[in-house]
């Protein structure tokens with residue numbers, strides 16, 4: 001089935017990724033671990049832009065940026081070149097942002113996503129390095145604020161801005177692209193996506209081949225999907241009413257779920273870009289082969305390997321490879337038990353329970369899930385009990401063995417089941433007659449009685465088979 | 474009287490008395506000063522000198538007083554670029570050169586006056602008022618490091634640091650009859666120097682003798698990891714101090730002489746070149762055809778960079794703040810009241826030159842001209858060891874004479890700015906008088922070949938007496 005994109009939607013995304021796993025900022029030695037600290041405690045003359053201070057490039061940041069570029073299948077520039085983007089804003093201590101302009105570190109890459117109608121290649125226009133500004137904290141709401149504090153702890157953090165081609169045709173595809181990007185960055189171990197401001201999204205969207213509108217201030221992936229749904233609807237309605245879409249920048253109001261016009265093209269800044277005289281170009285082309293060697297197996301490659309090596313369903317392979325720690329977790333489990341069982345238990349059951357509790361795989365021990373799968377496999381406990389053990393561990397803690405004992409989950413022996421079947425049939429002559437007369441449902445009544453007598457420890461399917469065998473004898 | 478003592482003289486005096494006494498005598502001279510060269514005298518100078526007496530210090534400059542230009546960051550000592558907008562700003566850190574000076578035992582006496590943000594040739598645009606030339610207090614000391622040159626010439630301090638973006642060390646050195654060096658771009662760390670035009674400027678030493686310049690360079694020169702444009706290259710500048718120019722080949726760029734050059738200045742320079750010939754050097758005329766475009770290229774690049782460098786002065790974090798209803802109004806008012814006329818002019822012109830639609834026509838073209846000017850130097854210096862020319866086309870002019878005519882002021886930089894565009898080193902040494910005022914001979918060298926120009930300057934000094942002449946009040 002081919003997706004025909006009825007509204008001619010084209011979406012391009014600009015994603016700012018903060019490389020918060022670097023130890024120091026982009027141009028100074030200040031620590032990047034400021035997230036829990038007092039404002040303005042991770043600052044120095046350089047990131048405060050004090051007169052006379054000079055930037056020095058963080059080589060590790062360049063390496064991280066190259067890693068990202070290569071993971072996104074980009075070409076890497078021969079030597080780094082930084083520019084000044086000049087504009088005035090209180091969070092910008094130098095009155096300009098040091099960024100990359102016509103020589104981004106990486107360009108012309110691609111990312112493969114699950115599109116509306118199967119695999120879809122999204123072009124990556126460029127990925128460039130720049131410094132993060134400080135952060136404004138208004139006293140009260142922005143309109144009625146009595147004053148503003150500026151926290152420069154964030155100032156000078158390394159950002160990578162990843163700009164896509166306008167290749168996405170729906171908010172869903174945009175969301176998939178963002179998820180894929182995060183997955184790749186997660187594999188590269190260059191950032192912690194859970195920290196505030198780690199990934200920020202701006203979207204460009206147009207319909208029916210019209211002018212594009214830029215939507216800013218999107219703070220989450222879910223927000224991106226909502227903002228795009230709204231903006232596409234707004235543009236379609238506007239055109240239907242005879243309006244014309246003009247180049248403009250709009251602000252996404254998360255609380256109201258709408259976009260509001262900020263400025264039109266005519267009001268756009270002239271940033272007066274020019275090369276940063278305080279930084280000398282750094283030759284990076286020669287480093288590409290070495291960095292390629294350090295690239296880990298990326299999600300797509302891992303998923304393919306899982307398919308082949310473990311013989312598991314593609315749906316499972318995909319679910320298991322989104323997050324590197326889930327993939328690693330799975331491989332440890334698959335080494336000990338049947339990989340197909342492992343895939344079901346990790347991808348379907350455990351991940352579901354983790355999602356429900358808004359936690360991740362770190363909350364569960366590999367050895368525990370191996371033990372649970374083994375107990376089920378050896379028919380010592382039922383599948384249902386296995387799920388119950390997982391829930392108990394997540395909610396209350398404990399070890400699988402202990403929970404089996406304390407909750408009496410061991411499957412009961414055959415003769416006890418046989419005795420319960422015998423009793424249940426004797427006690428339910430009417431149900432037996434009804435069943436033999438063709439009322440299939442009557443069987444459930446008898447099986448239910450068996451389960452009652454064994455206090456649920458019998459395997460329901462097994463009990464049903466035994467009842468049938470006894471009646472049909 | 475402390476006038477005109479060099480480093481070795483001061484060391485003798487310290488040995489005979491103490492660093493404290495030497496410092497005290499200079500402070501006394503400063504107190505009586507009539508030239509307005511110092512903006513701030515450091516209240517800890519005596520304490521530092523006492524510390525050196527007490528603890529001993531084997532540094533090259535142990536106990537030697539020095540003055541620092543108002544745009545070089547000094548911990549706890551106000552650094553305002555002689556601008557209203559930086560009133561009250563006290564840096565929390567030392568510039569690289571200040572760390573080096575302190576380690577070498579130098580005693581910082583205070584900060585010196587300059588054209589606001591180093592934008593000028595006369596030190597008249599300072600918010601602290603003009604500095605006067607010790608040779609004639611009706612005349613300017615040159616600029617922008619006018620304070621640093623004048624206080625050395627007036628005997629208020631033996632050494633000083635200036636900064637040279639388009640001649641700002643060499644011009645006042647010439648006008649005040651002292652020695653000033655603009656090092657090769659990258660030879661001295663700029664960390665802590667408040668930027669005017671980053672790609673052009675260097676911190677440079679000023680003194681009464683070439684020997685002192687070399688010693689000062691031994692202290693402040695060298696690599697600094699905090700300045701990406703500083704070069705990792707070892708050099709001992711004082712090794713150059715040899716009286717020997719026998720095989721020296723001098724080039725005299727014809728574009729640097731003739732039209733617009735004061736006759737007496739030109740004569741003093743030719744006399745100097747004649748002296749070199751007497752001393753065994755040879756000279757020939759060379760051509761530097763792109764010189765006539767250098768001034769325009771320089772001003773466009775310098776103003777463009779300045780328009781961006783000076784954006785940070787918005788009243789938010791330090792310095793002057795003029796309150797307004799919102800941040801943008803506050804920042805606008807602060808800048809409107811904080812910057813002087815010349816600074817505003819250069820910010821506006823620089824902003825214009827970088828604007829969309831004009832960027833290629835001005836900024837990019839200026840960069841291309843810069844490459845051509847550089848090639849002029851490469852070509853000329855492949856054939857000769859040094860170039861010689863007048864530092865300034867005229868002797869020091871009268872206070873107020875040019876201040877209302879910015880273009881005529883810009884034109885006085887014609888012989889100094891090409892050197893900054895090319896990034897090569899250049900020294901100005903006294904070579905005579907014109908109209909009763911000192912004349913400077915500019916000796917220009919190959920990149921990182923400071924030692925050849927220092928040797929040439931030293932030899933000249935050993936064989937002439939220009940450097941022994943001093944202003945009447947000081948003598």
Ligand SMILES: [Zn+2]
Nearest residue numbers: 028030044047
């Ligand atoms: Zn910092």
